[in-house]
Amino acid sequence: MYSQNYNSGYAPAPGYAPSTHGSLHSHGSVHSTHSTYSHRPRHSSNYSSQSYSSGAPAGVDPTLWSYFSNVDRDHSGTITVQELQQALVNGDWSHFDLDTVKMLMGIFDVDRSGTINYNEFAGLWKYVSDWQNVFRHFDRDRSGTIEGHELSEALQSFGYKLSPHLLRMIEQKYASAPTSTYGPPPGINFDRFVRACVAVKTLTEAFQRADVNRSGWVQFNYEQFMSIVLSAP
Numbered sequence: 295m296y297s298q299n300y301n302s303g304y305a306p307a308p309g310y311a312p313s314t315h316g317s318l319h320s321h322g323s324v325h326s327t328h329s330t331y332s333h334r335p336r337h338s339s340n341y342s343s344q345s346y347s348s349g350a351p352a353g354v355d356p357t358l359w360s361y362f363s364n365v366d367r368d369h370s371g372t373i374t375v376q377e378l379q380q381a382l383v384n385g386d387w388s389h390f391d392l393d394t395v396k397m398l399m400g401i402f403d404v405d406r407s408g409t410i411n412y413n414e415f416a417g418l419w420k421y422v423s424d425w426q427n428v429f430r431h432f433d434r435d436r437s438g439t440i441e442g443h444e445l446s447e448a449l450q451s452f453g454y455k456l457s458p459h460l461l462r463m464i465e466q467k468y469a470s471a472p473t474s475t476y477g478p479p480p481g482i483n484f485d486r487f488v489r490a491c492v493a494v495k496t497l498t499e500a501f502q503r504a505d506v507n508r509s510g511w512v513q514f515n516y517e518q519f520m521s522i523v524l525s526a527p
């Protein structure tokens with residue numbers, strides 16, 4: 295029975311998964327070999343890249359500013375969902391899913407303007423970098439994807455004790471390719487892995503908030519249930 299494990303196990307351990315707290319305005323170390331950044335030539339620029347990147351405000355990390363200005367393709371000074379999706383790629387050069395980009399916007403668009411400014415970008419970039427380290431750590435066989443046992447180990451290290459049944463559901467839902475009859479299961483690529491972990495966190499925390507006496511049981515009405523499910527990325 296999983297209920298026993300569950301009671302003691304669904305509260306996540308502090309710390310290992312990247313947190314959004316306190317990461318804004320930090321100028322994290324980002325290297326030019328960063329695999330989520332696509333070094334593509336800029337198109338249709340009316341400005342010289344020189345003048346844009348040399349215009350880094352005082353006190354701003356020039357490297358991070360140059361990333362920001364490259365992602366901000368139209369040089370509007372802010373990053374849209376579309377610009378962010380253009381810029382963020384997985385290890386296999388596939389673009390992040392729109393759902394993942396929207397999730398990142400939802401976390402880091404702190405002033406709710408619908409776009410990402412430089413300070414918000416600094417937080418977002420650090421968050422993605424931190425998750426990359428987590429991903430590399432748990433991709434034990436260096437396949438570029440997270441397979442079932444790797445997923446199980448990752449979630450367990452974050453403090454989530456999920457039944458084999460739930461782990462299989464997550465593995466199938468977030469797999470980055472359809473399951474084929476032949477060959478090994480497709481595995482979860484970087485951006486979908488981050489989304490899977492955030493979904494587990496979001497749903498677990500929603501349950502915890504309702505499970506005030508920590509019995510492992512809660513009572514939801516339809517509206518509450520639907521709100522919780524729909525708030526997961």
Ligand SMILES: [Ca+2]
Pocket residue numbers: 366367368369370371372373374377
């Ligand atoms: Ca822009």
Ligand SMILES: [Ca+2]
Pocket residue numbers: 432433434435436437438439440441444481
């Ligand atoms: Ca792997």
